[in-house]
Amino acid sequence: xxxxxxxxxxxxxxxxxxxxxENYDFSARHGSPADQGDxxxxxxxxxxQFAELGWLALPFAEEDGGLGAGMVEISILTEAFxxxxxxxxxxxxxxxxxxxxxxxxxxxxxxxxxxxxxxxALRIAFMGGAAGDISVDAAPSGDGYVLSGARKSVIxxxxxxxxxxxxxxxxxxxxxxxDCDATGVTLRxxxxxxxxxxxxxELTGVxxxxxxxxGGLEDASDAIEAAIDRTIAALSADAVGAMAKLVEETVEYTxxxxxxxxxxxxxxxxxxxxxxxxxxxxxxxxxxxxxxxSADAPASKRRRAVSSAKSKVGRCxxxxxxxxxxxxxxxxxxxxxxxxxxxxxxxxxxxxxxSTARHAELYAxxxxxxxxxxxxxxxxxxx
Amino acid sequence: xxxNLAPEDVAFAEEVRTFIDANLPDAxxxxxxxxxxxxxxxxxxxxxxxxxxxxxxxxxxxxxxWGGPGWTPVQKYxxxxxxxxxxxxxxxxxxxxxxxxxxxxxxxxxxxxxxLPSICSGEDxxxxxxxxxxxxxxxxxxxxxxxxxxxxxxxxxxxxxxxFAHKSNCMFALVRTSTEGKRQxxxxxxxxxxxxxxxxIRPIIGNGGDHEFNEVFFDDxxxxxxxxxxxxxxxxxxxKYLLEFERGGAxxxxxxxxxxxxxxxLIRDRGLIDDAHIRIRMAEIGADLDTMEMxxxxxxxxxQSGANPGAISSMLKMRWSSIRQEVSELALDAAGxxxxxxxxERPLYDALQLPPDEEELLGIAPRxxxxxxxxxxxxxxxxxxxxxxxxxxxx
Numbered sequence: 001x002x003x004x005x006x007x008x009x010x011x012x013x014x015x016x017x018x019x020x021x022e023n024y025d026f027s028a029r030h031g032s033p034a035d036q037g038d039x040x041x042x043x044x045x046x047x048x049q050f051a052e053l054g055w056l057a058l059p060f061a062e063e064d065g066g067l068g069a070g071m072v073e074i075s076i077l078t079e080a081f082x083x084x085x086x087x088x089x090x091x092x093x094x095x096x097x098x099x100x101x102x103x104x105x106x107x108x109x110x111x112x113x114x115x116x117x118x119x120x121a122l123r124i125a126f127m128g129g130a131a132g133d134i135s136v137d138a139a140p141s142g143d144g145y146v147l148s149g150a151r152k153s154v155i156x157x158x159x160x161x162x163x164x165x166x167x168x169x170x171x172x173x174x175x176x177x178x179d180c181d182a183t184g185v186t187l188r189x190x191x192x193x194x195x196x197x198x199x200x201x202e203l204t205g206v207x208x209x210x211x212x213x214x215g216g217l218e219d220a221s222d223a224i225e226a227a228i229d230r231t232i233a234a235l236s237a238d239a240v241g242a243m244a245k246l247v248e249e250t251v252e253y254t255x256x257x258x259x260x261x262x263x264x265x266x267x268x269x270x271x272x273x274x275x276x277x278x279x280x281x282x283x284x285x286x287x288x289x290x291x292x293x294s295a296d297a298p299a300s301k302r303r304r305a306v307s308s309a310k311s312k313v314g315r316c317x318x319x320x321x322x323x324x325x326x327x328x329x330x331x332x333x334x335x336x337x338x339x340x341x342x343x344x345x346x347x348x349x350x351x352x353x354x355s356t357a358r359h360a361e362l363y364a365x366x367x368x369x370x371x372x373x374x375x376x377x378x379x380x381x382x383x
Numbered sequence: 384x385x386x387n388l389a390p391e392d393v394a395f396a397e398e399v400r401t402f403i404d405a406n407l408p409d410a411x412x413x414x415x416x417x418x419x420x421x422x423x424x425x426x427x428x429x430x431x432x433x434x435x436x437x438x439x440x441x442x443x444x445x446x447x448x449w450g451g452p453g454w455t456p457v458q459k460y461x462x463x464x465x466x467x468x469x470x471x472x473x474x475x476x477x478x479x480x481x482x483x484x485x486x487x488x489x490x491x492x493x494x495x496x497x498x499l500p501s502i503c504s505g506e507d508x509x510x511x512x513x514x515x516x517x518x519x520x521x522x523x524x525x526x527x528x529x530x531x532x533x534x535x536x537x538x539x540x541x542x543x544x545x546x547f548a549h550k551s552n553c554m555f556a557l558v559r560t561s562t563e564g565k566r567q568x569x570x571x572x573x574x575x576x577x578x579x580x581x582x583x584i585r586p587i588i589g590n591g592g593d594h595e596f597n598e599v600f601f602d603d604x605x606x607x608x609x610x611x612x613x614x615x616x617x618x619x620x621x622x623k624y625l626l627e628f629e630r631g632g633a634x635x636x637x638x639x640x641x642x643x644x645x646x647x648x649l650i651r652d653r654g655l656i657d658d659a660h661i662r663i664r665m666a667e668i669g670a671d672l673d674t675m676e677m678x679x680x681x682x683x684x685x686x687q688s689g690a691n692p693g694a695i696s697s698m699l700k701m702r703w704s705s706i707r708q709e710v711s712e713l714a715l716d717a718a719g720x721x722x723x724x725x726x727x728e729r730p731l732y733d734a735l736q737l738p739p740d741e742e743e744l745l746g747i748a749p750r751x752x753x754x755x756x757x758x759x760x761x762x763x764x765x766x767x768x769x770x771x772x773x774x775x776x777x778x
Binding site: 001002003004005009072251254255265266268271272274275276278279282283286287289290293294305308309311312315357360361363364367368369370371373374375376377378 | 387388392460461464636637641643644645662673675676678687688695765771772775776778
């Protein structure tokens with residue numbers, strides 16, 4: 001048992017925070033609400049910098065051109081993404097899609113995909129949501145399949161060259177890799193709530209060969225679920241970063257904003273609310289650590305940790321987001337301050353890969369067994 | 384970073400579990416299940432403490448020079464967790480977890496030799512004389528007065544909310560020795576025997592039916608000055624040092640976990656597992672529990688690596704006390720109208736002779752009521768928020 005960050009972790013955290021706070025200009029990337037202009041060139045340049053820093057190759061094995069890091073390093077990075085409101089397709093490309101290819105891809109698929117991700121040459125979006133939430137069917141056809149289906153708001157799809165598509169094959173769920181410009185693929189790009197990019201995607205009779213099916217598996221359900229759980233762990237760290245920033249900014253604001261002749265931080269009702277916000281942030285951080293350190297554990301432990309974290313972090317996120325706005329007063333409701341953008345980012349967290357309520361239900365089903373409910377976290381090791 | 388215990392710690396946990404399984408009597412387990420006060424009766428704890436003492440485990444956090452087992456922070460945590468989960472009673476935390484460490488730090492050799500061995504063996508039972516009728520959250524306003532007279536102090540005044548004063552033979556107390564200067568600088572930390580002439584104890588019966596708290600009156604009580612810890616008027620520093628030992632992370636985590644598992648069983652047994660309200664509260668409380676256990680583990684990891692856990696540990700009291708209440712509240716909701724039947728006798732385990740599921744129902748409402756005290760005692764949650772606001776957020 002050891003929850004201390006080592007020197008390399010601290011270096012990664014510091015360098016990520018420095019790089020992003022200096023170079024990741026939120027307003028340049030997101031534009032004002034009125035300015036929805038094209039910033040693809042800016043994003044491409046940023047992605048190249050991510051590649052140069054090794055971030056895009058972080059979790060992949062050395063034989064796949066990666067750096068062999070784990071979820072702890074990923075979460076350090078994504079926490080910095082949350083603090084700096086990064087909307088690049090990192091978690092979808094590297095953690096979810098890259099992770100899935102690394103987990104079940106054939107040697108050819110891995111060789112063709114992972115080094116390209118690591119070098120920054122390939123971005124991939126995932127045409128699915130929570131585990132089991134599948135909206136595409138794969139019908140056998142000749143040597144391959146025909147994919148049909150549609151999904152709204154496929155996160156990061158407009159920035160991606162490829163899609164990873166989970167699709168029903170009879171009772172199973174296979175995963176297909178297709179090009180975004182393949183015949184039969186239609187993308188309708190739009191902005192997301194948090195300033196990111198997504199597209200409504202429709203697949204009409206998209207022909208795929210067996211070579212495009214990850215690992216040649218007609219049922220990859222377990223691997224999909226595991227990859228989504230890792231994604232949730234990474235996203236939870238992102239949400240913790242956003243919450244930390246909201247708490248910092250709100251505390252700072254109350255120390256400078258004066259009413260009735262004194263800083264409003266001196267009013268006890270506000271002071272105690274700030275404490276509750278800070279406690280929520282720390283709670284979110286603690287349970288995120290549980291998800292991060294359980295990401296590679298056997299499925300039963302991983303599920304418990306991830307659903308515990310997603311449901312708890314979701315509750316903390318809503319509390320912190322709402323009270324950051326409330327504590328700022330009228331100005332908090334405007335688009336002029338970044339706190340509104342952070343609050344939106346947390347709303348996206350809550351809605352992604354299974355809502356707070358959905359994970360609370362998944363968690364309830366797990367701990368409805370009293371033995372599981374009574375099992376401590378430390379003495380039943382995660383792996 | 385990882386959550387896995389080292390092999391030697393896994394083996395240690397196994398050793399602790401085996402010892403508890405083999406030695407903790409079923410009657411004691413039942414009594415703990417039916418304990419409705421937040422501390423179990425000292426008599427129940429004493430028998431277990433004697434067994435632990437024989438094994439050398441009675442004062443887990445003490446150095447071996449004073450009879451401690453010389454455990455690492457992780458071993459202490461495991462021991463507390465396993466003890467609490469198994470339903471082992473606690474005994475005299477105010478001796479072993481409060482005044483003991485204070486004496487090791489501030490006490491004279493004479494005081495150490497006089498008191499530490501009998502805390503270790505369990506012969507002495509201590510109570511804490513802090514709060515007064517007019518001095519609760521604002522403890523430094525305390526008025527119980529000690530006037531020097533030869534080799535003694537003459538003490539007059541009143542303490543209140545003194546847990547198990549009626550079953551203690553020793554007290555550590557804060558008394559006022561000066562009204563000059565800052566209020567905190569006129570307070571002295573003193574040890575005294577409870578059988579001294581002039582001490583009167585009056586019970587306070589809790590809303591949950593238990594006699595745990597007392598009022599303690601001092602009427603010209605002559606206490607030897609040799610019982611003073613630290614210098615006269617420097618008692619506030621001693622009290623602050625003691626506060627660091629008032630948190631019992633693993634003990635709380637283990638106990639709340641065990642109670643939560645029981646409530647989950649109750650919910651199932653009563654066919655409420657698919658009740659929407661109950662189910663969502665169960666999931667929320669369970670996730671809260673996981674969360675705080677992770678905070679505990681982080682503090683433990685800090686201690687283990689020699690780092691200072693810092694202010695994060697201040698939130699433990701605040702959140703754990705609330706979660707404990709929420710678990711007792713969930714039990715209340717699950718029990719429905721079965722909480723209407725009230726058994727006034729205490730302890731319940733002596734009063735009742737019913738099938739286990741029936742008698743356990745009778746503990747739910749008293750426990751819910753008694754547990755309201757968790758967010759009040761040892762510094763209310765509002766006071767904790769004040770501390771966190773100042774220390775963590777610089778408000």
